[in-house]
Amino acid sequence: MTHYSALTQRFSNWGTQNPGVGDQQARLALNPTAPLHCSSSCQLNTGEGKRRINPDSTADCGARPGEQRLSVRQAALQGGRVTEAEEKKEEEEEEEEEEEADGGGWTHSRKAELRVTLTLRPHTHTAGVMASDDTLRSLMFTLSYVLMKRRRDVTSADATRRREVQRRVAHRQYFHQRHKRMIMMMIAQTSRPITELPARPTRVWSNIESTDWWERVVMREFQPSDWLEKFRMTKETFFLLCGKLKPRLNRQDTRLRPALPLEKRVAVALWRLASNVEYRTISTLFGVGRSTVCKCVRDVCHAIVLLLRPLYLRTPSEQELEDAARLFATRWGFPHCVGAVGSLHVPIIAPSSNTDNYWNSRGWLSVVTQGAVNGLGQFWDVCAGFPGSTEHSAILQNSTLWARGCDGGFLLRQPPLDFMGHPLGFLMLGDAGYPLKSWLLKGYPESSGLTAGQRAFNRRLERARSVVDQAFLRLRARWQCLLKRNDCRMDVVPTMILACCVLHNVCELHGDAFAERWEEAVRHEESPQPADEVSPAADDPQAEEVRARYCQYFLQQEAQQRALTC
Template identity: 35%
Template sequence: MNDSPNGNARKMNGRDEADEDDDSMPKNGGGKDFKGLVTSLLLLDEQERCDQEERDRASMEGNISMEVNHRKKTKAMLDFYSEVQDYYSEVEQSDRINRKKSRLAANSVAVAAASDGLEKIEIEKSTKRGGDGGSSGGHHRRLWVKDRSKAWWDECNSPNYPDEEFKKQFRMRRATFDMICEELNSAIAKEDTTLRTAIPVRQRVAVCLWRLATGDPLRVVSKKFGLGISTCHKLVLEVCTAIRTVLMPKYLQWPEEETLKRIKEEYESISGIPNVVGSMYTTHIPIIAPKISVAAYFNKRHTERNQKTSYSITVQGVVDPRGVFTDVCIGWPGSMPDEQVLEKSALFQRANGGLMKGVWVVGGSSYPLLDWVLVPYTQQHFTWTQHAFNEKIGEIQKVGKEAFARLKGRWRCLQKRTEVKLQDLPMVLGACCVLHNICELGNEEMDKELCTELQDDEVAPEVGLRSVSSMKARDAIAHNLLHHGLAGTSFL
């Protein structure tokens, strides 16, 4: 029965089914492994993408943090400068009050001493005279004052003193000097007291002008004018304050419309460039290392050139074709580049308000090209048109640079590290600019021996081209200069 066909068939079917089960088992296991591998790869890709997004997010957050820190540092620096100015103002006011109290106390003591009969007895003279005849006159009551010689000033102040010599000493003719004394008389004149005679106005002005003109130390000024050192220092500050208060509104102001029209015509006759209202330049004034914020006033370029640590403050000025200042910005630290000084100036703020619309102020390569600031081309290779433009704009730049050279030549205190305190220096520099204008307007010729050479480096701004419209306007001016025969003569 076991050998029956049906039995054999069942055995064969059993083996076939077993074989099929054996074949199907490995096939199903391989499918699961493949799916797991694909899933792992997808997970790895997803993890990589997440990691990349995290890195990008971290980088973006880092950049934002750096920008925020930079803005905070910039704001902190500006706030610091503002606090420094406020601090100096408070110190100045406190010193003024203390000096006033000291003077009042000294006057009270002197008056009390005089009223109580305190006397200075000249023992040696009394001994020599001897007897009743020598002492019958009694003792003389007086206050002791050091006797100083005023012979040099008396000679200069004499009507017979040659006008040329007077000009060498004070950088101006006697007529100009007299005019300044008359203008300042009401601001600086003092009255006599019972204790001493007031210093005359002419001598006060002379002390200030001679100190600014020579830059000599106060001890030298003291010997020249027969006054105390502290008195000379006080006179210089008082007269400079009066010049800035009384004379600056009259002799250093932005021109009116009619004057601007004349300035445009004169600059166009010089260069062929239309609508130019000023030539701008920035110079550095050496100072003694300040007690605070030393790094801000450190002048790296002057230090490298002179091999000597240098500190400075800046003076930015705009001049008309005669070299007369029409705008000044004084007192920013020497580490600031010219473009930053420009952005801090009142002129820049007025320009943003629309004052400079349709006109140009010409500057050097250290300034950016703006809608109202015209500068030369600075790329490495020039076209003939660009060469021609730079040639003509250089004539306008020369006006501003030569004006600053005359300013520093006349008032040699600007070439030396002065004894004036940092908070008082802008007032002194402003007075020098006003006196420069008075001399220029009065046609006061400067001696050749006083001429000086400026040593101010022009550092290119970080972003030199800030206006597309001004780029097109400059190109149009350059094209007009060359193709209308107004420039390019140096290449022929």
């Protein structure tokens, strides 16, 4: 007999012997699933102690306030199944109680105080709630995982479908373009001129721009003054330049279209360097695309620096230095001088990075170029591309001119010439932004305490050093891309400056005319050149002795001139 059957039989017997008891206890005995209402003599054995419960009360046995009422069977089921050993032990205890009750002759009052002993596991209700929570948590986790997997599958399917659509569209466009190119190639190959005159080949897959201005106007109708005004050089110098650049710029024709002529590529670049107009204006003028104009400017500048710089912008030889020293001595009365050095600020647009470094002392963006010129105003050393805030002395110390001057190099003459009773080699002239060296002289700072010899030295130095200022003036007037704000990228600007210096030497060496009206734009520029000044602490004490001997020499020269005039 199970635990449930024993309880049922016990309540049945007790109800038969006690007919006066209410029907609630009978219903409990006959229907174990009904709500449990224990009598006052009923106690629940839970392991924490026994507690007596009123059978007529509405409180549930072993239930918390506000919870649903549970039957004995339901409480046993929620708490978990008992083991077979526990059930057998309970049955034996119940049978002993029944035999004792039958043999002892129970009275009515004793039967009314029937104790119902329910042997349950400790904390039955708490364990049931925890089991229910674990089951619910596991169910929610499983449901969330299924939903997430479903969403991931749907997203993956959508992405796969989009990739497939894109692949099909790209595949279709590829075959469409390929078919179109094949048709146009067949048309171009099968087309023949109707007349015997040679027909101009048709450019396939490109826009056909008008080239009448270049082929008819420039090449046939341009006068020498037009060549000089538009390209800043004569027609002969232009074609000489094209011949020297041919190994680098020559292009081969293809079956689809002919290559852009070499002369036209050079003309596009020179037009840009001379006028600094926009790419779209040059594009319309020459009948080429804007990207073609940009590429022509870049390629021609690189070719000029690579091929013509060793020929037209190089370190002078010893004979050339002697000629330059004689020119400075006869024209400006400054012996042993072979050149002058100066700096030029070229305006630019704001670069993409390190913009603060390109603001100069005048408050506008620029890159600095250092140039050394001879007595004829031709450059023989150029160092370009430094930010506008860089000091002139710092540029000099990072140039090859500094290394050659400090080590002697080309400025050291063997044997040195005698000057005022002391040996002296060649030297150069600079402004206040450069340090005073034995091979690089600059003027005395202007003040009221200067001696007559120092003032004479300053006058002669300014006259001789004006050759570099004049060279920079002619350079910017001839190639106005250095005068106006340059909108090229920063990696192209230094190459463009070097190319302009080389072209300046080409024009000066071949005697191309220079129009004075070109200087008007330079003289009325809105952005004056910044001035720089270095600290006297950077001056060389030995150079001061050389400058003092020049002061004595210039005083003697002025005294002799006054004596001759008198």
